Amino acid sequence: MAIIVSIETSTSVCSAALHENGHLIASKELHTPQSAASQLAVQLSDLLAETAIQRKDISGIAVSSGPGSYTGLRIGTATAKGLCFGWNVPLMAIDSLSVLAYAVPSLHVSERFCPMIGTSTNSSNSKTAFP
DSSP: OOEEEEEEOSSSOEEEEEEETTEEEEEEEEOOTTOHHHHHHHHHHHHHHHHTOOGGGEEEEEEEOOSSOHHHHHHHHHHHHHHHHHHTOOEEEEOHHHHHHHHSOGGGOSSOBOOEEEOTTSOEEEOOBOO
């Protein structure tokens, strides 16, 4: 059983999820800006309690590595690193824009495309992706 804890804090949405062998088991999302510091650990605790998954069942932690909110990324990364240290599991940093690109079905993409994440300064972060 390969269970991964996934943490996303690069945007105003704070989310945590549990995946087993690539399939979503459960997730929590909070659409409240600047809530990651106070709610991420609560979300993780609730997920483990609701699914009856034990710490010993966790195989690794995946965390978004940005681009995105600098403070949000620090909160997510610090939480992930602390859990990895305490649970003795590996940490995987996942590029947020690559995840967005991966989520687009290849059937709908015949040309290059550019996933983007807006910023609080009305600019954006982007990455060119290929089908």
